[in-house]
Amino acid sequence: MALIIPENYDPHLTVRETQEAIKYIRDTFQKEFGREMNLERISAPLFVEKSSGLNDNLNGVERPVQFDIAGIPGETVEVVHSLAKWKRMALHEYGFLPGEGLYTNMNAIRRDEDLDNLHSCYVDQWDWEKVITKENRTIETLKETVRTIFKIIKHMQHEVWYKYPNAVNHLPKEITFITSQELEDRYPDKTPKERENLITQEYGCVFLMQIGDKLASGEPHDGRAPDYDDWQLNGDILFWFENLNCALEISSMGIRVDEKSLEDQLRKAGCEDRRSLPYHRMLLEGQLPYTIGGGIGQSRLCMLLLNRAHVGEVQASIWPNDMIEECRQHKIFLL
Template sequence: MSKVYIPEGYQSPLSNYEMQRAIEFIKSNFQANLSNALNLRRVSAPLFVDENSGLNDNLNGFERPVGFDIPDVGANGQVVHSLAKWKRLALKRYEFHVGKGLYTDMNAIRRDEEVDNIHSIYVDQWDWEKIISRENRTMEYLKETVRSIVGAVCETSEALDVAFPSLHVKLDRDVFFITSQELEDLYPDLDAHQRENEICRQHHTVFLMQIGGKLRSGKPHDGRAPDYDDWKLNGDILFWNDVLGRSFEISSMGIRVDEASLDEQLNLAGCNERRKLPFHKMLLDGQLPLTMGGGIGQSRLCMLMIGTCHIGEVQVSLWDHDTQETCEKAGIMLL
């Protein structure tokens, strides 16, 4: 059975050629708006890392990285899941200072992803990271940064509507802030995904905060690795997606762990073996800068701003037979 949802009466908002123009417009304009808003500079980034470095993102802990041997180097490589940890080390190595940050094009393979309208095994996002002072490890600074990112998204979307008059997606700049515990208290009888739908239906643009730790129900709202975000100072940027009629995450981000919060979260997650890895030892010894950062989905943003119903309309990946057949019958071209 296909996991694809096709909204009734849906038609691709642009021709095949215009779709490619719009994707290029979004990617070139948004990265400029983001770098200006957060004082970021573009850097080069790896497609793979040494499997023993501790730099790969463990995501929820069960996803299998794509690995391969490199005979001439004498090491095994892993295709990155994300660059959450690598970026922090890069800020130190590239000699960035407080108030300045980097962004990069991140391409990843997540082979255990369950593919549907908004998920693919191919991940493309803008990964960004910025050095902050200890005084800025606060909820208010986090909220200020979120507003800047949402502003960059809305500026890009408004410019896209001018360049492509047939598009009419309107995004809300006003961000509603709520913690995952407050959201659970508000909708105790709903699951996590249903809660996100309800809050976005009401407020359109939401920053859902404090994700990773257990809630009073005994479960976390969603999984987060214990060794990059501080679970008390992180969150997801969610928009209401009119085409799909659901909440739509475009970014996971946060202020990163310092020595104390990493120590606490490794204990809570039962991951104390990671303390021996090079990255974690540097962090626990205070050898890495204090940072904040996140990832912003490139294909997700294109979907949202153009108004497509399937991620395969804006990126090239592999799809199961049922998905291909369902989309073909609906007149949807998968790239």
């Protein structure tokens, strides 16, 4: 996606007022999110050992930032892409029970990310994970959790409106559920991104389910690593974002793989060599709890609620000089 400059853009808040609003949204949201979802805040790593298999491989082509540590010779360390697998291990190590969960501030570097209005090489999100029973690995559990998250985001809109009435973005009243196959059937001649935009513009907010496996066309809707989400029990929360005339992904989440779905997805992805990694062995041997989890973009949420045109308005990152200057000329002030 190339840089988009909305016509007659007005951020309504100064840079310092924006910083105050960012802090308010982040502080308020995580408290409400933790309370509503029964999640405890825990500390999380910025990097993990490559040999652990705990890093998120995303679509399998992104290069993690790697380095060595003088005190641990022979080991390569990677900056996390996300904490999708680490959280499940933490729930096991810390003794969380069904119905209990955790959330944490996750910061990552994604060096291969395209830099535009929505994408940055710096990722900041609330990563969360909750223990469930095997019986609760269902679509109903997934939908119920999605509705709760939507309710919390919708409540945050009211909180922001109370403090910043001129800046708030008004969100739809409900979230609509659709599978990636239903979406392909509806728009067979469109690309996956075009389908997402069309359905999200129609309903305002959708949860697009079942991402990762091949569709009837022979292609997946989007890539998903084979070793954390169950491709039949996952999805993305998308809001229609008028400023950029596109769907804005706020969260990727899902019920995590069990022993059977992990075996199946590793085979489909051609990643069966991962079976020998410590994390994957524990999962296949039934040592890890069944969980549901995901990530909620902190900057994306601020961008959505404050109706901002560029993610750089709500996070400090690195941008090309020509982008910084073009944005400045149109009242888009990158931090």
